[in-house]
Amino acid sequence: MSYNKRKSLETIAKIEQLTKKLRDLSSHEPDWVLQKFHSTRRGLSEKYVEINRSRYGENVINSDRKTGILSKIISSVFNGYNLILVVLAIFSFVTDHNFKNAENNSITGIIILAMVAICSIMRFIQSMSVDSTKNKLSKFIEMYVDIERRESGREETLPEEIVAGDIIHLVAGDMVPADVRIIRAKDFFVSQPTIAGETIDVEKCVCFNPNKNTTAAELKNIAFMGSTVLSGSAVAVAVAVGNDTIFGVASNNNSDQEAKEENEIAQSATEPVTKILLIIIAIMMLVVLIFNGCTTGDWQDTLLYIIAMAVGLTPQMLPLIVTTCFSRGTVAMSEKKCIAKTLTAIKNLSSMNTLCIDKTGTVTQNKVALSYHLDIHGNEEIRVLKHGFLNSFYQTGLKNLTDIEIINQVKELENSEPSLEGIFTKYTKQDEIPFDFTRRRMSVVVKDQEGKTQMITKGAVEKILEISRFAEYEGRVEPLTDELKQEILSTVKELNHKGLKVLAVAQKTNPSPIGEFCVDDEAEMVLLGYLAFLDSPRTSSQKEIARLNDNGVTVKLLTGDSASITKYVCRQVGINYKTVITGEQIENMTQQELSKACLENNVFANLTPLQKAKIIECLQENKKIVGYLGDGINDSEALKTADVAVSTTNAVDTAKENADIILTEKNLRVLADGLLQARKTFVNITKYVKLTVSSNFGNMLSIMFASILLPFLPMTSVQLLILNLVYELSCTAIAWDNVDMDLIHVPRLPTSRILTKFMVWIGLASTIFDLLTFALLYYVICPNFAVSSPTTFLNLQNLFSGNTLELMQMSYKQMFRAGWLVESIWTQVVALLILRTPKTMKNSASVPMFIMSLVAAATINILVYTNLGSVVGLVALPIPFYIFIIGIMLMYTVTIVIVKKAYIRHYGRLI
Amino acid sequence: MNFFKLFENVDPNFYIAIIAIGIILAVYLIVSVLAAFKPSKTRYFSDKKYLEKVVRADKDFK
Numbered sequence: 019m020s021y022n023k024r025k026s027l028e029t030i031a032k033i034e035q036l037t038k039k040l041r042d043l044s045s046h047e048p049d050w051v052l053q054k055f056h057s058t059r060r061g062l063s064e065k066y067v068e069i070n071r072s073r074y075g076e077n078v079i080n081s082d083r084k085t086g087i088l089s090k091i092i093s094s095v096f097n098g099y100n101l102i103l104v105v106l107a108i109f110s111f112v113t114d115h116n117f118k119n120a121e122n123n124s125i126t127g128i129i130i131l132a133m134v135a136i137c138s139i140m141r142f143i144q145s146m147s148v149d150s151t152k153n154k155l156s157k158f159i160e161m162y163v164d165i166e167r168r169e170s171g172r173e174e175t176l177p178e179e180i181v182a183g184d185i186i187h188l189v190a191g192d193m194v195p196a197d198v199r200i201i202r203a204k205d206f207f208v209s210q211p212t213i214a215g216e217t218i219d220v221e222k223c224v225c226f227n228p229n230k231n232t233t234a235a236e237l238k239n240i241a242f243m244g245s246t247v248l249s250g251s252a253v254a255v256a257v258a259v260g261n262d263t264i265f266g267v268a269s270n271n272n273s274d275q276e277a278k279e280e281n282e283i284a285q286s287a288t289e290p291v292t293k294i295l296l297i298i299i300a301i302m303m304l305v306v307l308i309f310n311g312c313t314t315g316d317w318q319d320t321l322l323y324i325i326a327m328a329v330g331l332t333p334q335m336l337p338l339i340v341t342t343c344f345s346r347g348t349v350a351m352s353e354k355k356c357i358a359k360t361l362t363a364i365k366n367l368s369s370m371n372t373l374c375i376d377k378t379g380t381v382t383q384n385k386v387a388l389s390y391h392l393d394i395h396g397n398e399e400i401r402v403l404k405h406g407f408l409n410s411f412y413q414t415g416l417k418n419l420t421d422i423e424i425i426n427q428v429k430e431l432e433n434s435e436p437s438l439e440g441i442f443t444k445y446t447k448q449d450e451i452p453f454d455f456t457r458r459r460m461s462v463v464v465k466d467q468e469g470k471t472q473m474i475t476k477g478a479v480e481k482i483l484e485i486s487r488f489a490e491y492e493g494r495v496e497p498l499t500d501e502l503k504q505e506i507l508s509t510v511k512e513l514n515h516k517g518l519k520v521l522a523v524a525q526k527t528n529p530s531p532i533g534e535f536c537v538d539d540e541a542e543m544v545l546l547g548y549l550a551f552l553d554s555p556r557t558s559s560q561k562e563i564a565r566l567n568d569n570g571v572t573v574k575l576l577t578g579d580s581a582s583i584t585k586y587v588c589r590q591v592g593i594n595y596k597t598v599i600t601g602e603q604i605e606n607m608t609q610q611e612l613s614k615a616c617l618e619n620n621v622f623a624n625l626t627p628l629q630k631a632k633i634i635e636c637l638q639e640n641k642k643i644v645g646y647l648g649d650g651i652n653d654s655e656a657l658k659t660a661d662v663a664v665s666t667t668n669a670v671d672t673a674k675e676n677a678d679i680i681l682t683e684k685n686l687r688v689l690a691d692g693l694l695q696a697r698k699t700f701v702n703i704t705k706y707v708k709l710t711v712s713s714n715f716g717n718m719l720s721i722m723f724a725s726i727l728l729p730f731l732p733m734t735s736v737q738l739l740i741l742n743l744v745y746e747l748s749c750t751a752i753a754w755d756n757v758d759m760d761l762i763h764v765p766r767l768p769t770s771r772i773l774t775k776f777m778v779w780i781g782l783a784s785t786i787f788d789l790l791t792f793a794l795l796y797y798v799i800c801p802n803f804a805v806s807s808p809t810t811f812l813n814l815q816n817l818f819s820g821n822t823l824e825l826m827q828m829s830y831k832q833m834f835r836a837g838w839l840v841e842s843i844w845t846q847v848v849a850l851l852i853l854r855t856p857k858t859m860k861n862s863a864s865v866p867m868f869i870m871s872l873v874a875a876a877t878i879n880i881l882v883y884t885n886l887g888s889v890v891g892l893v894a895l896p897i898p899f900y901i902f903i904i905g906i907m908l909m910y911t912v913t914i915v916i917v918k919k920a921y922i923r924h925y926g927r928l929i
Numbered sequence: 930m931n932f933f934k935l936f937e938n939v940d941p942n943f944y945i946a947i948i949a950i951g952i953i954l955a956v957y958l959i960v961s962v963l964a965a966f967k968p969s970k971t972r973y974f975s976d977k978k979y980l981e982k983v984v985r986a987d988k989d990f991k
Contacts, residue, residue: 809938
């Protein structure tokens with residue numbers, strides 16, 4: 019049985035065991051459950067917090083994946099690339115000892131092993147650096163949980179602090195932090211993840227579950243870790259934490275996910291050329307094997323060589339460098355207040371070409387001010403504010419900006435306004451009916467000191483009018499006639515035109531429900547008046563939107579507010595719009611009409627959360643890569659649907675959870691800065707992939723031609739590996755390279771087709787100059803400097819014999835190989851510096867990039883004069899060779915510049 | 930040392946090789962330059978058109 023299958027079966031068994039335990043807890047009364055964990059409705063005592071922590075564990079998911087330094091070392095050392103190198107080293111040791119080959123000695127094997135060590139150290143350092151970056155950034159996206167304990171009362175704490183038996187208060191927008199048993203709930207709907215990873219929306223309640231055959235998902239009074247609260251509120255007791263939760267067990271089964279993600283990113287960057295490279299390598303191996311095997315007769319050596327060649331010519335450091343670029347990009351983005359939660363998020367953000375935004379905080383200042391509290395005829399009325407306050411203060415759901423503003427206003431007026439005196443203590447809450455996006459209103463039931471009970475409802479004007487039968491004016495209650503409704507609606511419209519958001523307030527005295535209050539009780543209400551709020555338009559948003567447009571991103575405004583307010587805000591901030599499409603209009607549109615409307619219009623108002631998601635889907639169907647910036651509960655669906663979900667550090671948990679990018683400041687400027695940085699990262703990765711692939715392709719062709727034309731191999735396996743290693747190490751500096759602004763002002767897309775063409779165009783230039791170098795080395799340099807008589811390799815056997823011939827041949831080959839090695843690194847470095855930008859004159863490589871390129875070239879040049887060089891079969895090159903090299907490099911530079919310009923004109927862009 | 934002396938006893942095949950490489954290089958440059966005057970069908974759009982015609986590159990993008 020495979021490891022994965024066994025692990026899956028173990029997971030299923032664990033989940034079944036957990037389900038059994040939860041089913042048991044579900045079948046008992048809440049008080050029994052509380053008692054089991056030594057808890058009460060007021061929470062755990064400090065003593066039992068510690069006892070339960072040691073008995074049931076911490077609320078931390080420890081994945082099976084080892085995360086310590088040791089595991090990092092193991093994963094850095096044991097990988098496919100190193101494995102092949104070790105096999106080559108062993109093969110090299112064996113052949114060196116068995117066959118007295120003068121060219122080889124055990125040093126070759128040692129050098130290969132040294133390369134294994136260098137690569138492993140690089141991988142280890144990089145993986146530690148990525149982890150450290152992730153840890154630093156994760157602090158920005160921490161979530162807090164509202165828990166209650168006996169001594170400390172209610173407090174916000176990190177989910178990791180929760181222990182079994184803790185009382186947790188949950189409201190709309192929260193994430194459920196552990197597996198919990200509901201002990202009190204009000205219209206509590208959650209989006210519950212299934213074991214398969216999808217989510218389903220279910221209502222959870224206190225209800226008793228006697229059925230012993232229910233599945234985990236069917237347990238109505240248990241909410242699972244990882245669920246998001248859609249609406250309503252609940253109080254629950256934690257019954258399973260950390261690895262003992264269903265989420266924890268399922269997460270452990272998917273523990274390789276993180277590692278997979280990094281590989282997938284690297285894969286997605288290289289996938290288009292991987293197949294082509296493999297095919298070319300296979301063809302080349304065959305050609306070299308046949309030609310070289312036939313000419314030298316040394317099949318064993320040739321076989322070893324082609325394996326090394328395949329390894330050396332494959333950009334094995336690619337995943338490492340791609341991850342380095344992404345990691346560097348993540349840090350640079352975070353410096354611009356834009357935090358990418360995953361590496362994939364950077365890729366997606368750089369490709370985004372349409373951004374949908376909500377209104378609050380992006381085109382408005384996110385500072386709501388209560389401008390008026392009016393009665394039904396538009397006169398100032400304190401009773402409206404008072405009832406609005408009671409509703410906002412006593413509702414336990416998420417308090418939005420309007421609730422906070424009402425409470426603050428009352429706090430300010432409490433001492434000066436007699437009717438508000440003692441309002442914070444005079445009332446006790448009886449019940450509430452939470453907000454949802456269909457009703458767009460919420461109600462609380464409060465009782466005053468005289469025993470009078472009132473139900474107070476606050477919400478969208480049209481929704482309050484639907485449930486009101488009467489209206490109150492100057493203390494008198496009168497029927498709410500159609501004329502009065504029209505008058506109210508026209509006043510509201512007027513206020514909306516001034517940019518004011520209007521909420522209506524209604525009440526009824528001594529409501530008499532049967533059992534608990536429910537939505538049906540919101541009827542026969544008395545309309546008191548309305549509250550008008552102003553969220554001032556942000557004047558800088560026009561400039562910010564224009565900046566995004568200039569960078570290839572179309573901005574669309576998607577808001578739940580009315581069309582009138584939206585129009586006002588758009589006029590104030592200078593957003594051009596043809597017409598404002600409303601939610602009602604969208605409902606009546608066919609798919610075709612909606613598609614057209616989504617593409618042609620930029621402003622959408624009065625939308626439900628699902629309509630926002632529908633618009634995004636529609637844009638996606640029209641080949642747009644869509645981002646969504648939102649931070650409320652009503653944005654969750656849109657965030658889930660968008661290709662790039664952007665939220666803020668102050669967003670509700672569910673929005674943060676669904677976001678790919680988190681802004682530490684809700685501002686379009688911050689997003690634009692992050693977007694440009696993401697594109698820079700993407701450009702650097704594309705740059706590296708294109709240049710490395712083309713360089714390797716050029717070398718492959720050169721080796722293939724050399725194996726056909728030359729009587730010996732142009733480079734030994736170990737030399738090829740050294741060349742590849744030095745070049746790839748220098749490429750790590752690409753992550754820090756400068757990027758031309760021209761390259762980042764349009765969305766970046768994966769460049770699959772164009773990548774292959776780049777590889778052929780540029781690779782060919784390198785091959786042509788390699789062939790020129792071969793000719794000069796074979797006919798001019800080696801005959802004059804490597805052997806005592808100026809003759810070519812094949813003629814040596816006519817002039818020498820025995821050991822002298824062997825020595826002459828070896829000297830000839832060593833000088834040839836040293837020469838090509840030096841020329842190769844120079845062509846690679848020159849190509850890197852020229853092709854990193856489409857510009858010719860203003861070539862502003864970053865300092866690290868420039869230095870690393872020179873260091874790479876210098877390393878190889880110096881190597882041929884060192885003992886290590888002679889160990890790997892290289893000899894010192896004569897000065898005239900460098901005169902040729904300078905000439906070749908000048909010609910190569912001119913050729914590359916011409917080809918670069920031609921390429922840009924032919925394909926439109928270089929990178 | 931006289932630089933040109935290096936070529937005194939050079940194998941005649943060297944000149945054949947140089948001519949062949951020269952021809953390959955010339956052809957390569959000519960083809961590249963000619964291609965510059967004939968934009969590719971798979972050419973990236975100019976910025977404005979690019980924005981209008983940008984496509985979702987791969988289905989597994991998300």
